[in-house]
Amino acid sequence: MKWRKSGDRRSYSDKVFDIVNLLIMIMLLVVFIWPLWFVVIASFSDPNQVWLGNVVLWPKGFTLVSYEELLKYERIWIGYANTIFYTVVGTLVNLIMTVCGAYPLSRKDFMPRHFVMVLLLITMYFSGGLIPTYLVVSKLGLINTRWAMIIPGAMSVYNMIVTRTYFMNSIPPSLQEAATLDGASSFQYLVRVVLPLSKPILAVIGLYYAVGHWNDFYSALIYIYDENLLPLQSFLRDILMSTKLTLNNTSSMDMATVAAKAQLAQTLKYSVIIVSTVPVLCIYPFIQKYFVKGVMIGSVKG
Amino acid sequence: MITQKKKESSGVRLLKNIKKHWILYLMITPVVLYYVIFSYVPMYGVLLAFKDYQIKKGILGSPWVGFEHFQRFFSAYDFERLLMNTIGLSVYGMLAGFPIPIIFALMLNYLRHTKLKKVIQMVSYAPYFISTVVICGMITIFMSQDSSIFNVFRGFFGLEPVNFLAKAEWFKHIYVWSGIWQGMGWSSIIYISALAGVDYEMHEAAIVDGATKIQRMIHVDLPSIKPTILMLLILQMGGLLGVGFEKVYLLQNSLNRSAASVISTYVYEVGLIHSDYGYSTAVGLFNSVISLILVVGSNQLSKKFAGESLF
Numbered sequence: 001m002k003w004r005k006s007g008d009r010r011s012y013s014d015k016v017f018d019i020v021n022l023l024i025m026i027m028l029l030v031v032f033i034w035p036l037w038f039v040v041i042a043s044f045s046d047p048n049q050v051w052l053g054n055v056v057l058w059p060k061g062f063t064l065v066s067y068e069e070l071l072k073y074e075r076i077w078i079g080y081a082n083t084i085f086y087t088v089v090g091t092l093v094n095l096i097m098t099v100c101g102a103y104p105l106s107r108k109d110f111m112p113r114h115f116v117m118v119l120l121l122i123t124m125y126f127s128g129g130l131i132p133t134y135l136v137v138s139k140l141g142l143i144n145t146r147w148a149m150i151i152p153g154a155m156s157v158y159n160m161i162v163t164r165t166y167f168m169n170s171i172p173p174s175l176q177e178a179a180t181l182d183g184a185s186s187f188q189y190l191v192r193v194v195l196p197l198s199k200p201i202l203a204v205i206g207l208y209y210a211v212g213h214w215n216d217f218y219s220a221l222i223y224i225y226d227e228n229l230l231p232l233q234s235f236l237r238d239i240l241m242s243t244k245l246t247l248n249n250t251s252s253m254d255m256a257t258v259a260a261k262a263q264l265a266q267t268l269k270y271s272v273i274i275v276s277t278v279p280v281l282c283i284y285p286f287i288q289k290y291f292v293k294g295v296m297i298g299s300v301k302g
Numbered sequence: 303m304i305t306q307k308k309k310e311s312s313g314v315r316l317l318k319n320i321k322k323h324w325i326l327y328l329m330i331t332p333v334v335l336y337y338v339i340f341s342y343v344p345m346y347g348v349l350l351a352f353k354d355y356q357i358k359k360g361i362l363g364s365p366w367v368g369f370e371h372f373q374r375f376f377s378a379y380d381f382e383r384l385l386m387n388t389i390g391l392s393v394y395g396m397l398a399g400f401p402i403p404i405i406f407a408l409m410l411n412y413l414r415h416t417k418l419k420k421v422i423q424m425v426s427y428a429p430y431f432i433s434t435v436v437i438c439g440m441i442t443i444f445m446s447q448d449s450s451i452f453n454v455f456r457g458f459f460g461l462e463p464v465n466f467l468a469k470a471e472w473f474k475h476i477y478v479w480s481g482i483w484q485g486m487g488w489s490s491i492i493y494i495s496a497l498a499g500v501d502y503e504m505h506e507a508a509i510v511d512g513a514t515k516i517q518r519m520i521h522v523d524l525p526s527i528k529p530t531i532l533m534l535l536i537l538q539m540g541g542l543l544g545v546g547f548e549k550v551y552l553l554q555n556s557l558n559r560s561a562a563s564v565i566s567t568y569v570y571e572v573g574l575i576h577s578d579y580g581y582s583t584a585v586g587l588f589n590s591v592i593s594l595i596l597v598v599g600s601n602q603l604s605k606k607f608a609g610e611s612l613f
Contacts (some may be wrong), residue, residue: 013514013515014514014515017412017514017515017516018412018414018515021409021412021413022413022414022415022418024409025409025410025413025418025422026418028406028422028426029421029422029425031483032422032425032426032428032429032483032487033425035440035444035483036428036429038451039440039443053450053453053454097332097333097336099329100329100330100332100333101329101330101333103326103329104323104326104327104329104330105330107323107326109319109322109323110319110323110326110330111315111316111319112316112330116330116333116334119334119337120333120337123337123341123342125594125597126345126590126594127341127344127345127590128341128343128344128345128346128347128348129344129348129569129582129583129586129587129589129590130569130570130573130574130582130583130586131347131350131569131573131574131579131582131583131586132343132344132345132346132347132348132350132583133340133344133347134573134574135344135347135350135361135579136339136340136343136344136347140339151340152340154336154340155333155336160333185325186323186325186326187325211431214433215431215432215433215434215435217433217434217435217548217552218547218548221551222574233433233435236433236435236436236439237435237438237439237552239439240435240436240438240439240442241435241438241439241442241552266447269439269443270443273436273439273440276433276436277432277433277436280431280432281428281431281432284428284431285424288424288427
């Protein structure tokens with residue numbers, strides 16, 4: 001009897017906890033989703049309705065006018081093409097460099113392993129800073145070239161350590177012995193055995209790098225000034241952060257047209273966010289589990 | 303055999319190693335070169351901080367000025383403000399941003415609806431992948447317009463709309479809480495997985511003893527994930543002065559400037575906008591040295607008091 005009583009009391013306190021917990025979680029869900037949802041519905045709504053603050057849960061006065069306006073914006077599409085280039089080439093360079101670092105460092109029979117490791121680890125904790133790095137990039141003649149978006153960020157020590165940890169922990173050492181007995185060189189072993197077995201980690205690291213390139217704004221701010229080379233994020237910044245509206249010939253327009261133009265410029269912000277973020281968020285649900293896996297492997301002390 | 307091997311000097315052994323594994327050395331070469339050129343040469347370039355840099359003379363040829371740049375920075379009229387803003391933003395960001403993912407993970411761990419749990423996890427990670435530019439654009443949309451959600455809300459209570467981004471006193475809250483919105487899901491992943499590894503027998507024992515879920519959280523879960531928490535705490539301590547440049551820079555405007563300028567934006571301004579290379583390098587060096595001290599210091603503290611350390 002006594003046991004059951006205490007059991008009941010416990011479940012009561014836990015029941016309250018469960019309900020409160022559920023409510024807080026649902027509230028959080030709304031906090032995460034709503035801002036993103038608002039941008040989506042605002043981009044499809046009548047600019048005037050958005051302006052008035054009437055768009056809350058569903059699009060009001062469905063229209064594609066802001067997307068049509070966006071299509072006319074040539075600069076965005078130049079930026080889009082540039083970003084695709086930087087993402088594809090940059091990620092490829094990143095992956096090659098990361099494997100070139102991770103594989104030798106994962107081999108116990110590679111003598112300068114510890115020395116190189118320390119050399120790379122130091123760079124995680126101390127850097128020369130903005131100007132000394134800028135001067136190096138400038139001395140190499142990379143300023144205002146496409147390479148400035150790719151070379152200075154050719155790899156990250158963190159991702160290299162994650163990859164190395166995977167090579168060391170997830171690939172049985174016996175495979176190497178077998179390969180050596182079969183007369184395979186280190187390189188053949190890497191290409192035929194290690195890399196195919198490492199597809200999951202390479203996918204994760206590749207996606208980390210790719211998202212980094214897609215979202216990179218900093219490199220262009222520091223190294224690029226030619227408009228034809230600027231990535232999408234630079235143009236995005238111009239559209240999103242500008243408070244002044246680009247109005248031509250305002251004098252020849254009546255007040256209503258000016259207001260309509262201002263509202264359109266505002267909704268352009270929503271559609272441009274959608275167009276630039278959709279590629280990342282579209283692939284996101286499919287690769288989400290890999291991202292999580294990557295964090296897990298990375299958290300193992302290297 | 304063994305004694306013979308020992309006699310070989312390390313140089314000979316290295317040569318043999320290179321001969322045998324030349325492919326590994328070939329692979330590592332571009333990596334080492336990359337770090338020498340893009341990390342170690344700039345570290346040498348830190349000498350600029352003690353020099354009056356003249357482009358024609360190069361780093362070595364430029365005359366020494368000792369600690370002149372540092373003195374100039376410490377006596378600059380906005381030195382105190384920059385330092386306080388930097389420390390303020392990061393301390394606030396850490397005090398609020400560090401515990402929240404832990405609490406979030408703990409609560410999510412006790413959520414009974416598996417499907418809802420999965421949905422919340424997926425949705426909470428998503429903002430992490432949105433670019434800083436877009437996040438700042440969204441902040442502008444939600445914070446500065448008369449018809450934005452916060453102002454509509456204020457309207458309900460008969461309050462005047464506020465352009466939050468134009469108010470210096472709002473800046474730190476906007477900065478910190480938007481950061482939490484963007485990062486809390488992602489930061490919680492590591493805790494969620496640590497929680498999944500907690501021995502269930504301990505929970506069973508606690509249940510038998512009549513512990514409620516909250517008691518189990520505090521007495522079973524928290525102690526079990528303490529190593530993970532400490533490790534991440536050390537990592538974050540090191541970043542205390544490394545307030546992200548991009549977000550502050552993007553949210554900065556002429557009205558909130560007094561709150562929205564930090565050391566990293568100052569380094570950019572004096573360095574790349576005003577081309578004051580030596581001075582900018584000195585300010586940047588000041589920042590990295592303090593960060594380094596913080597990492598090493600918090601690592602030592604953690605080693606001493608909790609027996610956990612990164613290195």
